[in-house]
Amino acid sequence: MSSTDDVVEIIKQLAAERETFTSDDIRPLLPEGLSPRSIPPAVGKARRDGIVEEVDRIKSTIPERKGSLVPVLRRPGSHLALVQTGAGSAIPSSEADEVGGLASEVVELKNYLNATGYVCGVEEVATYLLLLASRGWVILAGPSGTGKSSLVRRVAESLNGDFHDVQVKPNWVSSEDSLGYYSEVSQTFVPGVVLQALEAAQDDQSSKHFIRLDEMNLASPEYYLAEVLSAGESWSRDTTGRALSDAIQLPPAPGGTALPEVRIADNAFLIGTVNVDETTRTLSPKVLDRSAVYDLHHVDLFAMPAAAASEIPPVPSLGAVGKLLEDRPRSLADLGASDDQVDVVAQLLTALAEVGAVLGGPVGYRQRDALLTMLTLGVRHGLTDVLSPDTILDIGLRSCVMPKWQGSTPAGHAALRRAVAVLLDKEIPDDATTETLQSQASVSRFPRSCEKLLAMIDQFTALGYFSAW
Template sequence: MTTTEDVLEIIKHLAAERETFTSDDIRPLLPPGVKPTSIPPAVSKARRDGIVEEVDRVKSTIPERKGSLVPVLRRGGSHLALVQTAPTTSGAPTATSGLSELADEVVDLKDYLNATGYVCGVEEIATFLLLLAGRTWVILAGPSGTGKSSLVRRITQALAAQFHDIQVKPNWVSSEDSLGYYSEVSRTFVPGVALTALLAAQDDLEALHFLRFDEMNLASPEYYLAEVLSAGESWRLNESGHAESDVIQLPPAPLGTPLPEVRIRDNVFFIGTVNVDETTRTLSPKVLDRSAVFDLHHVDLFATPSSQASIEEPAIPRLGRVRGLLTDRPRSLAALNPSDGEVETVAQLLSTLGEVGSALGGPVGYRQRDALLTMLTLGSRHGLTDVLSPDTILDIGLRSCVMPKWQGSTPSSHAALRRGLAILLEVEVPDDASIATLQSQASVSRFPRSCEKLLAMIQQFAALGYFSAW
């Protein structure tokens, strides 16, 4: 057994016994000969494997590490985490078993990506798959170099899907740049790169087609994708039983010019990658309303690919259940058919945040309600709740589909931010409550990911006088 595996066993037992713990709690339990330097890589592996989730960072209590930040960990609320930390009669943790077929495939997909050189965790994979199934657009956000573009390409390869790489240019100002234009020279309509990809998906309905708009906010998406965004608002079933959007309006051409008729088909997945810096544009509410924002801001510096990654090509796992999730894309609540309990859970949660959202420039509407309902229902229907508990799915939905529009720079908006935090913590938040106190409460709340985002915005307001979800 390697030193990392020794520490991993300690983490499993701590996760089974305690509500939360830090890496400082692991130190006294290290066996002889195992150095504390083995703790960070073991914690990283435990997080990637879904054994624990990191819910906060606090200052170390060890004198020689005074001032340094250490992670606060807790066992995930999923069945996957429960299985991995449950003791057997011999006292050792059990192997991963008793999971849904989809949960097993998510773990296999994580292992496959690791073997190809892309290291990530089961929560990241499960979240990305759920957002793809539940939303027309998924926006991958985070600093440059966090693997946003690679994630799309690697999952496309694993699913044997079609990958369309669309490089957004800063000078794109209209749909002619993405959908095409009428050429006065050839007297024909010349399809653009996005239209070409959509036509390919329309002619190949059996395959999944991933359209990645790389650096999509180098230009304003509501300009070069306005017609695509609008067409994706209305869906119907065609004579073959496939869901399709309204016809996408193409750029103008002289009367009589042959134009292709293209719709968004149910096998199309729109994914955009964004960076936020001085070279990029702010995403408009029109775009954010139709999207789920997946923030890949956590960088695991201890994560390394499998030693076999550069030696041999790993076998692609069987991903039938994953494909089943991605092809189950209900376009209405009638098609989704959520349970009464799921509707009540989502409605109650969002109704408590309605006033907060309005004060922060991101009111809660039907799109947000339907997004969370779709994610919760699909997660339950396909057994993804073995990896992401229902509360975790709601937490991800709040952070991805409700909060991205929230921003402010006034005392009243700051007060609304704190009201939102109080709602999610389910406690009163006094005006003089310290960030450290709020962080400790967030670490044991139902929605630690959303609370983390709210706390980051509160700290941003204190430092800069304004805040945003970006």
């Protein structure tokens, strides 16, 4: 057993015994001769394996590390985490293979991706798959170099799907750049790269098609994708029961020109990657309303591929993952959510509706339907063994509700604090600092969303404005 594995066992023990702990708490438990330098890689491995989740960072209490930030960790509320830590008298300590079905396949897919050189965790894989199934668009955000583009390609390959790579150009200013144009030279309509990918998915029902728009905010998506976004608002089923969107309106062409009739098919998965810097455009509310923004902000610099190229394992069987991605309800009637699930989502969003309006991102039916779909699919397919129901709601808030929130006024700042109070389910004193609130957020039902809100509050204090980006 390596030194990293020894520390992971200590982390399992702490996760089974405590609500939260930090890497400082691991130090006194290290066996003699084991260096504290083994803690960071072990924390990264435990996070990737779904044993713990990082919910905050605080200043170290160890004198020699004074001023440095250390992660606050806790055991996720999933069955997988309970199994791996042995927490709870009814669940014996064991490895992840005791969790079956979709959860087991998520772990296998994570291990396969790690072995092939892509470093990720159980939560990242599970979240990505759930968002693909439940949302029409998935936008992967995060710093450059965090593997956003690679995740799309590698998961597509793992599922034996068709991968379409669309490289967005900064000079795309209309749908002619993405969907196609009428050529005066050939007197025909020339389809664009996005239209070709959507047409391939429409014509091929036997395969899943993953369409990646790389760096989609180098140009303004509402200019070159407006027709695709609008078509995805309305769905119907053909005579075979297959779900198809309305026909995509194509750029103008002279009368009599042969134009393809292309719709978004239910086997087409639209994924965009975005960087946020001075070279990119801000995503408009029209785009954010119809998508889920997943922030891949975890960077584990200690992680290395698990195996050499010659030792790469075979692609795991992903039958349950395939069933999840084929279950893409296009209406609440198709979804079949329970009354309890509707009540949980409605109560949560009703409590946030007022602050959402102040922050420029009002809560409406799209947000309600997004969270309800995520929760229902997660329960229906057993993904709650990896992501607890509260975790699914937490991810839904951060990815489908909060991305539009921004402001630069005292009223906006006050609304952020009210949102934190809602998620903590308690009154917040006027003199409460973000440091005080962070300790409470780490043990709340929604630590990811609280983390983002508190970061926005700090941003307002430092810069006079805040944004979910």
